[in-house]
Amino acid sequence: MSSTADSHGVGARRLVRLAAVQDVLRRYPATPREESGESATVPPDAQAQALRNVLQSWHPADIAYVLECLPLEQRRLVWQQVPAEQDGEILLEVTDAVRESLIADMDRAEILEAVEPLDADELADLVEDLPEAVLPELMASLDVDEREQVQAALSYRDDQVGAVMEFEMVAIDEQLSLGAALAELRKLEALPPQTDKLFVINPARVLTGVLPLERLLLGAPEQAVNQVMAPDVNTFRAEDDIYHVAHAFERYDLISAPVVDAAGRLVGRLTVDAIVDVIRAQGDSEARSRGGLREEEDIFASVWKSVQNRWAWLAINLVTAFVASRVIGLFEGAIEKLVALAALMPIVAGIGGNSGNQTITMIVRALALEQITPGQLRRLWAKELQVAIVNGLLWGGVIGLVAWALYHNAALGLVMTAAMTLNLLLAAFAGVGIPMLMARLGRDPALGSSVLITALTDSGGFFIFLGLATLFLM
């Protein structure tokens, strides 16, 4: 992807909006009243008025984008001038880290007003970020149905369909004719967003099929719904794993799908926009985890918040580096006798870490796509160990020759080659084993596998190389 703006199209529109806001902030500096004095030529609310003029009629997604791009103090100024009826939508749009900074700026009444227009499923997404003090009042403000829906949505884990589904949908009676169904629809002012099909139910509210809008449009009005409807094979349960379901949306190019309970009764709806967010969030969380960030970080977060977000991974890595350091410490005698060992040992550790991460990346992806079935462990191991032997002899051989030439010591070159091959075998063994074991234990293999393998190939690589050197060179 490129970060530079193209001269037209969607990137430009957002950058123009950001520039407009930045321009207002520059033209009307927010001088505190006491400093500007009574004689100030710019009235204190000129900036607020100018911001309101700029922001009015923008799409909430665009305002969300501008807020994300602004440093904290400017973000606060803009947030205060956002039309109140858009507050809720914008809170849903912004990234988690930015949402936190916005909510921190709102009082109880403002929060209640902001969330008032939201649907139950949207409310459930926000609840965990709201201050606890506001929740009793918020729940009391809902009607019985809404309260039950919010509570239902909150009862599911983040990786379950129930946490993502919505309750707004159109269900029609299977006995109707297409014409009658259309007449029913016309009574609605609008369909829920992302409606590509209606859900067909029987009197017990059991889902019996789906009616794509297309069939409603193209079919003859006198046909019965249950004659033209499609039996829906893509029906999900609120307990389903959302990542499985995301793959189904991808594979079958779905736009919306019904969610049913154990008895087949319609309880909710999944839409592709929520699935897109799931896919994006999955990629982001994997990238974050590999990069060693605990959670999403606002680029304008305070130094202190950033330190908190990063210390856990730094601490884990310091511990593994310390273990590796103690492994080297075991062999200080050998290094004293042959100081070349100190210079060469990072190469052995490095190639193991790299190669192990290659294997893990491939296995994690195949696990995510469910391409690996239990019987294949031995086959995968066999292949990866063979790759390790080829790479070990090839690259280990090259570096062994270089070490020989540099230090005029053939035995050192041989030890180098042997150590690199053995560390590559260790990396291959663990590169398959660690993610498979984590999957077996029901953990996400994308999180943490990389740190584990690097720790293993570092300490293991130092131990193998320095151990072989002690055995054969001392």
Added chain:
Amino acid sequence: MSSTADSHGVGARRLVRLAAVQDVLRRYPATPREESGESATVPPDAQAQALRNVLQSWHPADIAYVLECLPLEQRRLVWQQVPAEQDGEILLEVTDAVRESLIADMDRAEILEAVEPLDADELADLVEDLPEAVLPELMASLDVDEREQVQAALSYRDDQVGAVMEFEMVAIDEQLSLGAALAELRKLEALPPQTDKLFVINPARVLTGVLPLERLLLGAPEQAVNQVMAPDVNTFRAEDDIYHVAHAFERYDLISAPVVDAAGRLVGRLTVDAIVDVIRAQGDSEARSRGGLREEEDIFASVWKSVQNRWAWLAINLVTAFVASRVIGLFEGAIEKLVALAALMPIVAGIGGNSGNQTITMIVRALALEQITPGQLRRLWAKELQVAIVNGLLWGGVIGLVAWALYHNAALGLVMTAAMTLNLLLAAFAGVGIPMLMARLGRDPALGSSVLITALTDSGGFFIFLGLATLFLM
């Protein structure tokens, strides 16, 4: 995500299909004719027949999934029994690596037959994977319109809208009434998949708005299209960056969007299913690049193919490790005098690499979301350098104390603390600078930034630590 199958829902359906195919392969072993002899009780084509029975009426996406899960020789057996009319769809569905293995198994006539039912945009997606020998015949088999469309699609880079857009869409005259538009639609047998809106054009084929199906359904038949249509703000150009556009689909929850040329004439259509693939592919390519794989790898690829896919990154990493090794070589005299340096130096390099990757991960994400504007470089640097100082004094202090206690050498502890702090500052400086520079140069900052920073903090960390030790401890 979890890799274990849940007991119901979408995961189960696919696993059941895989199990059915594996069962057939087990029950009818594919013994070559010559070995089984004339007296074999199982006729040689019993397996083929059983596979055909199992596969018939499956969704192409499900067959694609089963093919991805099978080792090469079994995959070939199943592929030969797939209904010929589904071959093209399946080739589109499978991963790139598996597609290659399937096409390798097809002769010229089979390939031409397989791609015959595909649309121009689908064909363009496949063309680069087809053997060159087949292309002239393939292009000759298309009609003029299709050939032009394929050539147009091939003329765009993978990261441009033109490479992803389709040509199948419904455009209606802005002068029609809703009733007349509906009558026009009824002449079609079906709408193109993912049609949520019709594109409204004037006689010069210039896009003047869009008509959501919802308005067609709910509006009064006598209203004119150009009275109820929406002016479409989300219109893209074939040259647009597809990642920008994907963000627009996410932000504005789009299902389809028109693509126009410089004169505003309608030339194509983008749909959310293609965008979902783009988002998934983006996450995958980032994960692959971080993991050091050149391209997507079939878990059942041959050892030789795997070695080819991985050697480039291993070579790059060996070069950077070799440079780090030569940096250490500069200080062999110091290590000989104080061997503790050899044990401690990986800690200094490690914390720098880690911390640098944390910074890069955050910056790369913010660049992808376009949250960083040019004026912010200094502010980001200031923050990251402050975080580095806090972490350096904190973790550097802890490790410094530990080093003092282990080696009874206070000066060594101080050098350790200083070296860790300096390497963290280097990591912060480069962690902001490298991705920003790559973005400025129009390169994708997600690819390669991580390797660069690790190389820098390894060699830099060794140099800083061993250099300080030489200055103050020798």
